Amino acid sequence: MSDFTHDFQQLTAGRYQIEARLGSGGMARVYKAQDINLGRTVAIKVLHEHLADDMLFQERFEREARLVAQLNHPNIVQVYDFSSITRGDQCSYFMVMSFIDGPTLKEHLQVAAEAGQPLPHDEVQRIMLNLTDALGYAHERGMIHRDVKPANILINPGGQAVLTDFGIARIAQSSGLTQEGFTVGTPTYMSPEQATGEPLDARADLYSLGVILYEMLAGRAPFGDDGTVSVLIKHLNAPIPPLPFDNLPLNAVVRKALAKMPEDRFQTAAQFSAALKAAFMGKLPERLGTTTRPMVPTRGMLESALTEDAPTTVLPATSRFPMLQRPNPQSPLFLLVAGLMIVVVFGIIGIVSRQNNRAAAPTTPDSLIFAESMTGDQVEPFFASSFDSEDTTLEYWAQDSMNGLTRGVTADGFYRLSFQTANLAVATPFGSVYAYRDQAVQMVAQLQPDSAAESGYGIVFRYLDQDNYNVFAVDGMGRYSIWTRENGVWRELRNGAEQWTPNEAIAPAGTMNTLTLGVVGTEFVGYVNGQEVVRVQDDTFATGGVGIYMATPEDGAAEVLVDMYQVMEALPDFAASMTGN
Numbered sequence: 001m002s003d004f005t006h007d008f009q010q011l012t013a014g015r016y017q018i019e020a021r022l023g024s025g026g027m028a029r030v031y032k033a034q035d036i037n038l039g040r041t042v043a044i045k046v047l048h049e050h051l052a053d054d055m056l057f058q059e060r061f062e063r064e065a066r067l068v069a070q071l072n073h074p075n076i077v078q079v080y081d082f083s084s085i086t087r088g089d090q091c092s093y094f095m096v097m098s099f100i101d102g103p104t105l106k107e108h109l110q111v112a113a114e115a116g117q118p119l120p121h122d123e124v125q126r127i128m129l130n131l132t133d134a135l136g137y138a139h140e141r142g143m144i145h146r147d148v149k150p151a152n153i154l155i156n157p158g159g160q161a162v163l164t165d166f167g168i169a170r171i172a173q174s175s176g177l178t179q180e181g182f183t184v185g186t187p188t189y190m191s192p193e194q195a196t197g198e199p200l201d202a203r204a205d206l207y208s209l210g211v212i213l214y215e216m217l218a219g220r221a222p223f224g225d226d227g228t229v230s231v232l233i234k235h236l237n238a239p240i241p242p243l244p245f246d247n248l249p250l251n252a253v254v255r256k257a258l259a260k261m262p263e264d265r266f267q268t269a270a271q272f273s274a275a276l277k278a279a280f281m282g283k284l285p286e287r288l289g290t291t292t293r294p295m296v297p298t299r300g301m302l303e304s305a306l307t308e309d310a311p312t313t314v315l316p317a318t319s320r321f322p323m324l325q326r327p328n329p330q331s332p333l334f335l336l337v338a339g340l341m342i343v344v345v346f347g348i349i350g351i352v353s354r355q356n357n358r359a360a361a362p363t364t365p366d367s368l369i370f371a372e373s374m375t376g377d378q379v380e381p382f383f384a385s386s387f388d389s390e391d392t393t394l395e396y397w398a399q400d401s402m403n404g405l406t407r408g409v410t411a412d413g414f415y416r417l418s419f420q421t422a423n424l425a426v427a428t429p430f431g432s433v434y435a436y437r438d439q440a441v442q443m444v445a446q447l448q449p450d451s452a453a454e455s456g457y458g459i460v461f462r463y464l465d466q467d468n469y470n471v472f473a474v475d476g477m478g479r480y481s482i483w484t485r486e487n488g489v490w491r492e493l494r495n496g497a498e499q500w501t502p503n504e505a506i507a508p509a510g511t512m513n514t515l516t517l518g519v520v521g522t523e524f525v526g527y528v529n530g531q532e533v534v535r536v537q538d539d540t541f542a543t544g545g546v547g548i549y550m551a552t553p554e555d556g557a558a559e560v561l562v563d564m565y566q567v568m569e570a571l572p573d574f575a576a577s578m579t580g581n
Contacts, residue, residue, distance in 0.1 A: 452556020
């Protein structure tokens with residue numbers, strides 16, 4: 001019998017008989033024991049002594065333990081008791097919890113990985129619904145877990161997932177171990193706001209749960225932790241890798257759950273649960289949108305870097321005009337380095353500076369050219385994508401395949417978007433962190449002749465999020481339109497009953513069209529094949545990103561080939577600058 005076991009049993013008046021040590025982590029040691037008084041098997045978690053260095057630790061521990069002990073849910077480990085023991089001049093704090101006779105989800109995933117198989121979808125669904133129920137219950141009572149990860153999830157003999165360690169991260173965060181600006185958590189599962197030491201709410205737990213969902217589906221976490229700061233950087237600004245199988249609804253749910261900004265994620269566990277149920281039934285949830293715009297920290301500027309971002313979204317159309325997905329509305333990213341883990345020290349990187357819409361990037365592809373203001377300041381990046389093998393902007397365009405959707409560069413130098421699902425739309429923003437104020441955007445593209453003629457394609461601009469953006473588009477029937485979507489409501493900018501208007505300048509499906517859009521201040525001018533087709537005024541949005549969209553009608557599929565896409569300087573004289581005269 002170890003000294004600790006002997007002392008513990010003596011100091012707890014023989015109530016708890018320790019039987020075995022179950023494991024040890026960065027914050028506690030865990031023992032299997034018998035509660036002699038009540039005749040039941042329990043788990044005892046003894047916090048490491050160094051957590052109690054703070055003089056106020058006892059008060060904080062007791063406050064958090066009381067809150068955790070009030071949680072009574074079948075998918076949350078029940079806390080029965082909490083106290084402390086003193087050996088010499090050292091005090092140890094402990095919690096007594098229900099004993100779950102089963103592996104952790106981490107161990108379960110390791111077994112699946114060794115077998116070369118991700119978990120079956122029915123098992124993933126059961127585990128996820130257990131966890132959303134547990135987190136929803138706790139969040140409604142004001143409790144945030146702060147360290148949701150597979151090692152803190154147990155699988156009971158009935159195959160149900162049970163979440164443990166509620167309150168432990170909060171207790172450790174309150175201790176003298178964590179200094180100002182430092183945070184507690186596990187990098188692989190850490191939300192961007194947690195990585196940067198920002199205040200947390202329930203949405204941080206839902207992000208961590210999204211990482212677990214991805215890992216169960218893909219057999220690996222989206223960003224593996226190699227012991228460096230790279231995993232934190234990726235949480236802050238890297239795009240989420242597509243799942244390694246075609247399933248559009250699940251991809252959409254994963255991207256929503258792992259949105260960089262908390263307001264872009266599921267706002268409650270109940271929303272997450274409802275989306276999961278729909279996705280596992282093969283349905284794309286209504287109004288499901290995501291973003292990969294970077295997290296915006298608020299402390300220190302120690303290092304700068306350029307984000308890689310290529311958001312991917314497919315959304316149900318709520319009208320004949322497609323819904324588009326948000327690009328990055330942020331200006332350049334500056335990354336903050338700071339932070340401390342319980343076991344390893346790591347750097348935390350990330351800060352975004354928005355100053356008069358200036359753009360700066362230390363690692364800019366050759367194809368991105370920054371305009372200069374009268375003072376010589378860089379203000380906006382211009383670029384041209386030719387989609388050939390030497391095009392250095394290809395990394396900024398999504399190249400992936402999901403359920404019915406394929407995007408990628410062809411061998412003969414086209415950006416191909418193929419969408420086989422009816423009545424849906426896909427947005428492909430240029431995946432770099434630039435918000436444009438004034439610009440000219442030109443796209444040369446065609447709708448393939450075997451596509452549904454009503455399918456649309458065009459230019460996205462001043463794009464903020466799924467409910468706030470503008471678009472100029474044509475379809476395969478020789479029609480055009482220009483819209484704004486503000487707070488989820490569509491408005492045709494010509495303010496008439498007509499939404500799609502025929503124009504002889506627009507070539508039908510099977511023929512290339514050159515779409516050009518000039519944006520200066522509140523004036524938008526749209527050209528097709530060198531002829532002006534629309535000129536409108538609108539001041540809904542001041543800045544935003546650019547990109548490509550395509551959409552299918554209610555009864556067909558579509559394929560679009562883009563030959564060229566470029567963003568140029570927009571001059572006040574649209575007629576001269578757009579047509580080249």
